[in-house]
Amino acid sequence: MYERYAAAMSLSRLFTCLAASVILWGNALADADSYRIQPGDTLTVSVWKEQDLRAEVLVRSDGGVSFPLAGELAAAGHTIDELNVSIKEKIKEYIPDAVVTVAVKEIGGNRVYVIGKVNRPGEFSFRGPIDVMQALSMAGGATSFAAVNDIHILRRDNGKQQAIPFHYSDVENGRKLDQNILLRAGDTVVVP
Numbered sequence: 001m002y003e004r005y006a007a008a009m010s011l012s013r014l015f016t017c018l019a020a021s022v023i024l025w026g027n028a029l030a031d032a033d034s035y036r037i038q039p040g041d042t043l044t045v046s047v048w049k050e051q052d053l054r055a056e057v058l059v060r061s062d063g064g065v066s067f068p069l070a071g072e073l074a075a076a077g078h079t080i081d082e083l084n085v086s087i088k089e090k091i092k093e094y095i096p097d098a099v100v101t102v103a104v105k106e107i108g109g110n111r112v113y114v115i116g117k118v119n120r121p122g123e124f125s126f127r128g129p130i131d132v133m134q135a136l137s138m139a140g141g142a143t144s145f146a147a148v149n150d151i152h153i154l155r156r157d158n159g160k161q162q163a164i165p166f167h168y169s170d171v172e173n174g175r176k177l178d179q180n181i182l183l184r185a186g187d188t189v190v191v192p
Contacts, residue, residue: 034079035127038109038185039063043075045087048099053091056105069094080104112183114139116191117146129182132166135189142168147192153181154188 037043039061047053057065063076065083070090075083084102091098107127112135115121119140130138132153142148148168155162166189170176183189 034081035104037075037078037080037083037104038107039076040108040111041075041104042106042108043083044101044103044105046101047091047095048101050095050098059109076109110185112185113188114191115188117143118191119143126183131180131182132189133171133180135183136168136191139189139191142191150192152190153183154190155184156186 037059039059041059043057043059043065045053045055045057045065045067053068055067057067059065059075063074065073065075067073067087067090070087073083073086073090078086080102084100087100087102088098091100107125110126111123112126112130113123114135118136119142121139124135124138132151136142149170151166151168153164153166155164164179164181166179167176171180
């Protein structure tokens with residue numbers, strides 16, 4: 001009887017540890033997947049009980065926004081929560097316990113471009129992470145004349161442009177899946 005009790009307790013502890021791990025992992029995943037503000041996005045910012053502190057702000061091409069009492073703030077690349085904290089910090093001198101709400105009204109900055117021999121080349125907006133295969137799908141897939149094993153992703157990092165190779169046939173056949181990278185805002189997928 002003791003052995004069954006000990007086994008049941010061990011199983012109970014295991015489930016408790018697993019549940020805690022799942023919760024912690026889920027929270028970490030949620031943080032990693034939080035939307036990052038991009039230039040071109042329109043945000044709604046308001047301070048509770050302050051009629052003069054409600055505005056729609058456009059994230060400028062330099063990544064900044066302006067808000068009364070807070071002045072200039074860097075927004076691009078930050079999450080909504082991070083911008084919220086920045087605004088609270090800037091206005092706490094004037095409104096010590098301000099309740100600030102920041103929301104994305106319109107996503108205008110998360111765009112990738114697919115050009116070349118695809119069925120619908122163009123600019124595509126995205127809300128969550130997308131990879132190369134998903135971007136190609138958004139563009140209607142490659143045409144029959146496309147050189148699908150010579151695809152490149154053009155990306156700018158700190159002003160320097162790089163070309164990342166992508167071999168469609170490998171990914172299509174389940175090989176070298178690491179090249180099916182997540183795209184960033186501004187990336188261009190070139191299908192020759």
